[in-house]
Structure formats: structure tokens, C-alpha cells
Amino acid sequence: MMYPLLWLLSSSVKPGATVFTQPGLWPESWDLSNYSDGWGALEHPFSLYLANSLVIVVLSIVGNLLSCSLAAYGFARLRFTGRRLFFALMLGTMMLPGHVLLVPQYVVFAKLGWLNTYYPLLVPNFLATNAFYIFLMVQFMRALPVELDDAARIDGCGPFRTFWKIIMPLSLPAFATTAIFTFISVWNEFFGPLLYLTDSELYTVPLALRQFVDSEGQSAWGQMFAMSFVSLAPVIGFFIAGQKYLVKGIATTGLK
């Protein structure tokens, strides 16, 4: 299972010419120049792409946490007219293939003058469009005792204060799960940036990596593998740090 990833790591520190000739995983000679050369091999330094991706990821996390937790609190803890209907609608959007909405959304973003900006990638996250995260948080919040809300109301808290002071702090594990899932999926996302970003200085890491493939020369393999590894490292890091939450998160959604 891990072999492909280890192979990638090992190839990224082998001198360019030996990647395919020298078998074993352990490099006979080390060459870290793949990293320094790869960093500057594209039109812009790789740090720019990393920074772009980071900006999008951080804002997406903030947007998802804010909007999805508000919606989840509404669904999980408040009684209001049409709640069941809206909840069913929300679950329905989880099943909807994104490509059905693609063309009109693209047209709208084009009309708004948002092509070649980060808005199409960010704004949907602030509008709770990812039902998976709402569902995850609803599941979590429903498990918290109702007495908490009652006690808060008796103490004079309105719904917002109850959410902010009581439910939100208790929901931190669900927030962590959402944040990590958002990180990984936005970091890996290829289609959205491919569609909406055209200027190479706005490119995210996946788009930058793709340029390596297009411009492949015999000697650039090592550099490409080095930058590929750089792009995977944060995901692997987040995975190791947040494994507990990830496993719990995915297990909960499967079990309902």
C-alpha cells in the first residue's frame, strides 16, 4: 500500500538520470537538488503556488466552519416551520452530481466578472453548499444533551448565545473533522481551479504540478517527483495529526 508513496519519496532524492535505472528504494547517491531546482522550474517559484493554495484552503475552512455550523445548529437544535422539508432538501443536494450545476454556475460567475479570481472557489464555502459537512455536524450536535439548551434558555440565553457559548465549544471535535476534511479536499482540488483560474500567477499547487507533466523533459522527472512530494506532504501531515477525527468522521457518515 505504501510502496508507491515511498517510491515517490525515494525518486525525489535520486539524481535525475538514475530514477528509472537504479532499482531499490534506498538511493545509492542522494541528490537534494531536485527540490531546489524543482522549486524554480516553473514560471513562478513553487512557494507562490503553495501560498495561493494555502490562502484558498484557509478561507475555505473558515467559510465551511461558519456557514455549516450555523446551518447544522438550526437543523439539529431549533424547531421551525419547514425544518424537515429543508433538511430533506439538504440531504438531497448531497446526492446531486456537481456537474449538473456546472454550466449555469460558470455562466453566473462569468457574468459577475469572477472568472480568474478566487471568488468562485471561495464564496460557495461561505454559503454552506457542502451538505456533507452540515450533515456531519448535525449528527454530532444531535448527540449533545437537550438539557443544555433548556438550561441556557432558563439562564436567559437566546439561540445565538446558546450556539456560541455552549454548543460550539462542545462541537469542537466535529469542527476539527470538518476542518481537516476541508483542508484535504480543497488542497487536492483540481477541477475548480482548472475551470476558473487562467493566470498562472493565481495557480494552485495541483495546477502547477500539471504544468510539469505538460512540459516534461527527460531530466525533469526528479524535480517533478520532488514537487509532487512537496504537494502531498501537508496532506500526509494533516492526516497523521487528525487521524482520529478523520476516521470518526467517515465512520459516522457511513453509519448514519
Place this chain on the structure above:
Amino acid sequence: MSVLQQTPVTAPASAPRRRYRRQDRSGYLFLLPWFLGMLFTIIPFFASLYLAFTDYNLLNPPEWIGLDNFREMLADERLMRSLRVTVIYTVVSVPLSLAAALGVAMVLQQGIRGLPVYRAIFYLPSLLGSSVAVVILWRYLFGVDGVINKGLAWLGIAGPAWTTDPSHALTTLIILHVWTFGSPMVIFLAGLRQIPAAYYEAASVDGAGPWRRFRSITLPLLSPIIFFNLVQSLIASLQTFTQGFVMSGGTGGPADSTLFYNLYLYLRGFTQFDMGYASAMAWVLFVLIAVLTAVNFLAARWWVFYDD
């Protein structure tokens, strides 16, 4: 204000009602971002249905052409090929990855030491599988001089040109898909843990062997979870895009052998600006997925067993 003034008279009747209305207001307030987001979902949903019946290139206003897009689809050989690629990919890789997921989950469930470590090792690939870096990696692992062929040569087998031979290019992507069985596996593991151990003990006392226990206890009790994983994997797999795009450099080649349906949709819609045609394609896929899911739910009556 007027409500407040009336309070003394109508308090007993209207107090619960008023509370309800206040809950309405705060409920809607909490859902406000989501409502706005739904506008971004529902309006495009119907707009795309409309566009499916038009000729639209983004520059001129959409022109109504009735069923022409759908007629064109029937005669479009590339579309039929892309449909075939997607269906083959799904039909082969979904059962394989679910079987691998269930098999490994059952082995891990036996109470292996260091379960979290193994679970992590199997789960990690499913988080990376759709990333550009891993698809690039796959391209080189399966290259003519790649590691896979080196390994095969060592076994005395002449490996094919995996990525450039049209009859093998899709196979490499199926292998990539199967490699990412970790996420259904985690769900299986959670489900296996919920089956009471007493059932197995009782069955063993009655003389049931491992196969019988698997067939009569594990499968029925796990069936809702198998069903969930099946539906999820089918929907996801029919929408594959990045793997085909990166593997083929955006063309779906060699000879359209990795031209996934969504990749073709992208090419038609966003490189040739046949927006109407792309919308029609999206709707066909949507209907296909909806029908498939409905069939799944109907079939589920026969094999999915709910305890309660």
C-alpha cells in the same frame, strides 16, 4: 409592539405560538447562509435543464433547439466511447475495491496488534488518490520503463506499455481506484464493530464454520453498510475526472481509452464552449445516476437487512 399590548388578553392561547414564531425567525436566521447557497444550487439546477435544450456558446444568447442536443448525443461516437469507459471503470473497480475493503476490514477486525497503524496505512491512499501528484506518480510507476514493468520483467513477464497502449491505459486507473479502498474500509470496520460478539459465539457453539458465520451473520448485519458504500462508490466513480485528465494530459487518450464521461463533458463545454451540449450531457449523467440509485434502493429490499 401590538402583540405585546395584546398579551394580557390572549396570553394563554398565543404564548406557545409566539415562541414558535420566534424560533422560526432564529431558525431561518441560522439557515440564512444555507438559503443563499441553495439559490446557487436550485437556480443553476433548473437553468441547466433549460440550457440542455439550447445551443449556447456563452457569447450569444441561448437558442432553443429542442431535442437536438440529445439527438446529437445518440450519434456521437466519442460520447458513446466515454460512456463505455466510465461504465467499464465503474463496473470493474467498484466491486473490486469494496471486496478489498471488506476483506481487509475483516482481517483487521480479528484484533490485530497495532490496528490504528494498519488502518492508517490503508486509509491514507484514499485521501491522496484523486490528487494530481498521485496520478502523475501512477503514470511513471506504470511507464514503459516503470517500476511495475521492472517487477514483471524480474518475474519473466514482458509488461505492456501500460499508459500508452489503449487496451491497458484504463487498467492502470482501475488499479489506482482499487488502491484507494481505505475509506469504505474504515466504514466497514466501524460496522463490524457493532455486530455483537455473542452472535458469533452462539453460532460457533451451534457448529457454524467461518464461512457459515460470514454468510449468516456478517453479511446480513453488515448489509446496510455494504449498501451505503456501494451507492456512494457508484456515484463517485461515475463522476471521475482528474484521473483521466492528468493521466492523458487532458485529452482522454490514448485513442480515447481514458476519456471519462465528465472529461468529455469538460472538453465539449469548456474548451469548445458547447455549453448547451455540455448541459445535456450533465443531465443524462444525472438521470443515469438517479435511476441507478433508485434501482439500487429497490434491489436493496431483497438483500439489505435492517435489524430494527
